[in-house]
Amino acid sequence: MMTQHINLQLGWPSPSLFPASQLLDGASSVLQSEKKTAAALIYGPGCGYEPLRERIAAWLSTSYSTTTPISPERISVSNGASANLGNILSKFTEPGYTRRIWMVEPSYFLACPIFTDAGFEGRLRGVPEDEEGLDIAFLHDALRKVETEGGHPEVPQAKTASARYPKLYKHVIYAVPTFANPSGKTMSLRRREELVRLAREFDALVVTDDVYDVLRWPEGEDGDASKMPPIPPRIVDVDRVLDGGVKDEWGNAVSNGSFSKIIAPGVRTGWSEATPSFALAMSTLGATKSGGCPSHLSATFVEEMLSSGQLEAHIRDTLIPTYRSRYNTLFKAIDEHLVPLGFQVSIGNPYEYHPAGATNGHSQSAAAVAGGYFTYLTIPSDVALGAEDLAAKALDKYNLRFAHGAMMTVEGDAGSVERAGKGYGRGIRLCWAWHTDEEIVEGIRRLAALVKEVKRV
Ligand SMILES: Cc1ncc(COP(=O)(O)O)c(C=O)c1O
CATH class of the missing domain: 3.90.1150.10 (Aspartate Aminotransferase, domain 1)
Incomplete structure (x- = not known):
């Protein structure tokens, strides 16, 4: 052996690779300032530490070269992509109403228990990956089949009107479109657009873990980084602009971002981006209403790292x-x-x-x-x-x-x-x-x- x-x-x-000294700088800057300390050690606002929302929005706007800037109202601070997937499911799905969870396969296996924890045991379905990132014809047929099965409950009226469920989706589609875990593949723009159209047609929410996008370099030892094309748009970017923009105030995509792979997993801070109504609804989760934003103190340190350029x-x-x-x-x-x-x-x-x-x-x-x-x-x-x-x-x-x-x-x-x-x-x-x-x-x-x-x- x-x-x-x-x-x-x-x-x-x-x-x-952990940026410990930069985090220490951030922590010192926060905890040596009376004003920042007061904001950092109290319950965090439901959508997260406001300066961090602003920084993330500005950083994403440049990272993804979006045609119009991303507004902070679209951002909700999370305690990482994993926990936030569970939170998204709590707010926007209901096992008695939401029909299937569709996952690109080979799949990020650790996402499966998050779906079963949310009550979807036995209703997870694989969608084969193809050379463009997802077999869209397979997904289309499978969605149509489920829809024609019939016998699906309608959204109970009380639930549509309640704050608990401001919006329920019939389906969830989960993918890692760029540098996928596990395959490493990147979904083509054509597929991203097809996926958004499909989601709109079937009242599906596309949840993407966009946690590797910025970790990119030119292929080969001598590749020139300045010649790289921009980062592919996330599904949420496509949903924002495709065919005149989002279908309604909720949209059909949410991007799950995380600082785990670009700072360190232990900071347990991430964000989600979706429409402003979607982001606001995330702040109405019961645990958030009671305990404040799920990641707060470390969010203030992360904000310092972003604002200082570190x-x-x-x-x-x-x-x-x-x-x-x-x-x-x-x-x-x-x-x-x-x-x-x-x-x-x-x-x-x-x-x-x-x-x-x-x-x-x-x-x-x-x-x-x-x-x-x-x-x-x-x-x-x-x-x-x-x-x-x-x-x-x-x-x-x-x-x-x-x-x-x-x-x-x-x-x-x-x-x-x-x-x-x-x-x-x-x-x-x-x-x-x-x-x-x-x-x-x-x-x-x-x-x-x-x-x-x-x-x-
Ligand atoms: C696709 C994907 N989603 C989520 C995570 C975990 O994210 P977080 O640490 O923000 O919970 C990982 C980490 O391996 C991942 O590969």
Whole structure:
């Protein structure tokens, strides 16, 4: 057994990357000011610390190059994307009314229990990912089928009128459109638009975890960062402008953002962006009304990091160069040790960027952009073991951990399990964020040694 444990499953930033001193600066600035302390140590406003809402709105407006600025009224401060998904479900869904939860598969498996906690056990359904990010025809057919089944309760009148449910959606569609967890794929603009239209047609809420978008760099060692196209618009950006804008005051998309991957998971601060009515409704959750915004003190420290420019500097000068180096190291090791053994890497179609004013046919390929945390490999067809068994052997004999396709099925959906058996179940997910370059190479060497050994048997 190798002594050092290598964990390529863990989707966490390594502690060496935590911006502790910048957070300390932020904390000092808040706690040494009587005025800021008074605002920081009291219950937070329902939609969150006002200066942070303003900073996030301004930062998102520049990060996503939106045509019109994002207003702070669209932002609601959260205690991270995970908890906020539960909060969104509490406010805008009702198991007696909302019919299905649709999840892109292979799925971010840790989202499944959040849906079942909200009462949707047995009603989660997978939607296969394709090279453009989501099989829209599959989703359309499946939605239509559920709708024609009939027997669905209408929204009880009392509920539509009550503050508890200002709006209920019939369906929820969950996706990670940019640098997806687990596949690493980025959804095309065409699919994003199709998804918004579908959501409007079927009264669905598209919830996206947009937690990796800004962690991006040019593909290759010498790629020029200044030549990268802008970050793809989130589904919420598309909903804001497509076909004349949102269908009603609630819209059909909410973006779940987080500081977990760009500051540190322990700060438990994030935000959601949706229409102003949607954001305001988030502040009426019972627990928020009683306890104030779910993330408050650390939100004030985060605000200091944003306003001082330290957050952007940290992303630009520490996170991106480190992840870029680890990514390049990982892919070099994959090319050297795994591709010759028959491993396949699928990153989907490159995102096509349409510069403003360009007509059809004048798009630019954004193949040159890489980012996020993960990549997904398919194990060689001549390996008799499935990915799950391979992962168990890797842990047992090589002290190496990685995530495997069977983990990525949609909980309780037999169709998703069946599709895993035919395809994505033979995949493994590798993360480059936790380990150093040297450890990543060591992990890939161990994986190659294991596969060689298994092939010989
Ligand atoms: C897609 C996705 N959503 C949410 C999270 C967790 O977000 P948070 O730490 O803000 O709860 C992760 C972290 O791995 C993730 O990959």
